Amino acid sequence: MIETGEKTIMEGITENWQAVTALLGTVLGGVVSYIRMDGKVSLNKERIKHGFEDRKLIETDVKEHDKKIAVIEKDIEGIRKASDRHADAVEKIKDILMERGT
16 A cells, blocks of 8 residues: 555545545536536536526515515505595494484
8 A cells, every 4th residue: 555654545535535425526527517518618617607697586586576575565554554544434424324313
């Protein structure tokens, strides 16, 4: 085995197997992507950029949706208040008519 100071390379790999596995997975994933895309790495970069732009658009849509919901909630509250005022007015009219009728 190859010696690197006190430990051998294999001992270092076995002690850090999670990091080595993650590194190998990243490298193999990159190679597979490169092969699948016929060596067009820039296309992958464009896809990532497009993904970030889509995410920003979705976040903007969610914010706009939240604003619309807030407006609708205000409208509902206004309708409730108007409905309460209308109910009060109808009750007053009923009371006046009842007084005049007696």
